[in-house]
């Protein structure tokens with residue numbers, strides 16, 4: 150498997166690259182699901198694998214589709230490895246790691262958009278510039294969507310339209326994306342013609 | 355809801371200039387005959403497409419909306435009441451990221467100085483060092499405060515002054531050769547969400563606009579804005595269509611106002627359908643180096659606009675011929691044919707003169 154190719158879209162929709170090793174003594178990886186494979190590929194490209202492993206901290210959680218590659222990542226032998234059962238249980242640890250992170254730490258995010266978006270948001274909040282954070286998409290394309298009406302976030306949205314998990318309105322999923330919220334925008338699909346809701350189509354897997 | 359200012363609509367107050375009207379429920383908003391004559395009709399020709407339409411924001415014709423940097427018109431007091439109601443229902447409509455406070459003071463100074471200079475009968479500003487005294491007579495506000503000391507105002511400087519100024523405002527921080535929308539007072543927007551867009555860059559917040567990216571319009575506009583100088587503001591028009599004189603067409607409340615788009619009939623269209631014009635101005639701010647963006651919304655009923663024969667002919671042609679992607683983006687594609695049909699009765703096919711003034 151390689152990185153996910155998305156169709157061309159509007160300019161607020163994030164684009165992702167391929168993780169490349171960068172010089173540095175401290176490397177922080179945050180990954181979920183199939184993102185583990187991007188980390189394995191990254192390690193395959195490092196000139197001095199032992200040096201990178203000595204400064205490597207991996208934080209990992211299974212993907213929203215259940216993919217769990219904990220064993221492969223753990224077997225790498227990074228200086229520090231942390232597995233969280235879910236993304237919400239990973240984020241508080243990430244916050245603590247960031248609070249004590251060294252200047253010049255290299256950041257590598259891989260996996261789903263929900264994971265990368267929220268990790269990026271938290272890393273940037275500590276003042277790290279956007280350009281210092283690498284991202285590679287792998288695995289599930291399920292979306293994290295904010296309801297523009299009630300402001301509630303629905304995780305792992307698969308269909309378009311879908312029902313907001315907070316207010317229940319039927320929302321269509323836009324490509325307009327907020328990095329501050331780490332979410333796409335959902336807008337009521339039957340606002341002009343109440344009750345006329347098209348059948349949901351699976352757009353994200 | 356109780357207001358923290360005291361509008362005075364007593365008969366005779368301010369020469370009966372300010373209208374007591376509503377932008378919700380019973381929608382009593384309308385323009386006076388003088389208001390119609392000075393309506394900022396945005397089309398200078400019979401067709402429309404996106405362009406980098408910017409010109410210096412210098413004082414324009416006397417009596418026109420261009421006469422002053424911040425136009426104060428007959429709707430001022432009622433618009434401020436409407437804004438207070440929107441904010442009471444949804445405080446997220448006014449947000450300012452922590453680093454934008456200085457830009458807020460810059461804007462407060464710009465607006466207070468402009469209004470006190472341009473409308474001395476309504477506003478006054480006196481300064482003794484950093485001790486300032488602001489009087490806003492139409493809203494019944496009399497405030498002593500210390501410039502650059504937030505604790506001396508009832509709101510942050512940005513919210514304080516924009517609760518007293520018509521039009522939406524956003525403040526753009528300049529970093530990395532880009533502009534970042536890091537603050538906004540957005541209660542009369544054409545269907546976009548400040549809460550969602552705050553913190554975005556110029557290209558990101560403009561992402562949903564069709565056709566204009568491909569035409570290179572946003573690249574050129576951003577380059578131009580990065581060179582914007584203090585003391586040399588610029589302005590441009592934008593426009594859309596709104597059913598009922600509803601200032602607050604927010605995505606947040608779209609389920610409430612969306613259904614009104616299906617309420618038009620040939621009989622009520624002239625009264626209910628409004629051309630919504632945004633007179634937008636951009637000011638470089640002196641201390642923060644931020645850019646203030648004012649988005650002043652003017653609503654004109656179709657039945658008001660067609661009283662000017664030139665505008666009637668032209669509005670018909672623009673609506674009839676506008677690119678469907680633009681009409682869809684602006685949210686009036688479903689009513690475009692009905693609008694064009696209604697307007698066609700006021701278009702005899704005669705040629706129109708260039709420019710937007712009613713009589714030129």
Ligand code: HEM
Nearest residue numbers: 404405406407524526546559560562563566575593594647
């Ligand atoms: C820096 C100040 C500016 C801000 C804060 C701003 C903000 C916005 C926002 C929020 C939208 C709505 C996007 C959406 O659908 O979600 C918009 C639309 C648009 N903006 Fe700007 N803008 C700015 C400057 C400009 C400039 C200088 C131009 C000049 C070409 C421009 C051209 C447009 C156009 C053509 C649209 C589409 C409007 C329509 O069809 O109704 N903007 N802008």
